[in-house]
Amino acid sequence: MTVHEAGIGKYYEDFVVGDVYQHPFGRTVTETDNTWFTLLTMNTNQNHFNTHFAEQSPSGKVIVNSGFTVALVLGLSVIDMSQTALLNLGWDEIRLTHPVYVGDTLYAESLVLDKRESKSRPYAGILTCRTRGLNQNGDEVVSWKRTVMVYRKDAPHDKGYFPEAKNGPMALPEPLATEQS
Numbered sequence: 024m025t026v027h028e029a030g031i032g033k034y035y036e037d038f039v040v041g042d043v044y045q046h047p048f049g050r051t052v053t054e055t056d057n058t059w060f061t062l063l064t065m066n067t068n069q070n071h072f073n074t075h076f077a078e079q080s081p082s083g084k085v086i087v088n089s090g091f092t093v094a095l096v097l098g099l100s101v102i103d104m105s106q107t108a109l110l111n112l113g114w115d116e117i118r119l120t121h122p123v124y125v126g127d128t129l130y131a132e133s134l135v136l137d138k139r140e141s142k143s144r145p146y147a148g149i150l151t152c153r154t155r156g157l158n159q160n161g162d163e164v165v166s167w168k169r170t171v172m173v174y175r176k177d178a179p180h181d182k183g184y185f186p187e188a189k190n191g192p193m194a195l196p197e198p199l200a201t202e203q204s
Contacts (some may be wrong), residue, residue, distance in 0.1 A: 034176040035138065035148030039041025044103040044133045049159075050089055050095055087123040092165050093113040094158035099131035104152055105171045106180060112149065112170040120166045128159040136168065146178035155156040 061071040069076040070086050077085045105111070114199055123129065137151040155166035172180055 031102065033103060033173075033179075034107050035140075035150065035173050036176055038135050038138050038148075038150055043134045044100075044135075046103050046131045047135070048099055048102070049128045049130045050099060052095070052123060054085075054125045054127055056095075056164070057085070057087045059123055060094070061088045066090070082122060082124075083178055084124060087125060087127070089119050089123075089165075092119070092123045092129070092156065093117065093167075095129055096131045096154065096165050097131065097169075099156070100154050102131050104133050104150070104154070105173065106171075107174045109144075109147060109174060109180065110172040112172055113195045115124070115168045115170075117165070118169040118189050119165055121158065122138075122161045123137060123158065123164050127164075129164065130157045130159075131155070132157070141172060144172070146175055146180065147172050148175060149173075155178050174202060 058072055058178055066088055070080055071088045072085065074085055077083070080086075131154060133152045133154040135150065135152050139149050141147040149170060151168065151170045153166065153168050156164045158164050
């Protein structure tokens with residue numbers, strides 16, 4: 024039996040400058056997402072939560088809070104770009120290039136722009152990427168350049184965190200174990 028240690032994501036050594044990652048998940052924005060995020064962040068612009076008010080705007084409908092758009096696209100990129108991160112170092116050049124509406128489905132992709140070894144942390148490297156969010160029609164809705172510090176494969180910090188079961192390792196039930204032998 025092989026036990027596969029808990030883990031997901033890419034390490035510093037896995038990244039190649041020029042590679043593009045089309046992140047695997049899409050996410051449809053709901054009215055609840057937009058309303059809760061807007062309330063949570065104390066954003067009082069009525070274009071985010073007042074349908075009657077927003078109907079008078081040029082778009083004629085509620086527009087999704089841009090902070091939510093950034094957060095969602097960032098989250099969609101984590102599985103590939105920063106699942107093994109220990110620090111976000113910065114975001115630059117954030118652009119909101121197309122409005123997002125309730126019911127839109129967002130996707131994300133990232134381009135590796137640069138990578139270098141960390142001077143102060145030998146167990147990590149620094150990755151710079153450009154990430155953009157696309158809606159279901161292929162319209163770019165947001166983009167930015169992001170710098171993040173990620174672990175190297177041999178870093179001990181993100182290994183061995185899965186707890187050992189007090190009642191021992193998992194095993195096949197006895198009838199199945201005998202059939203397999």
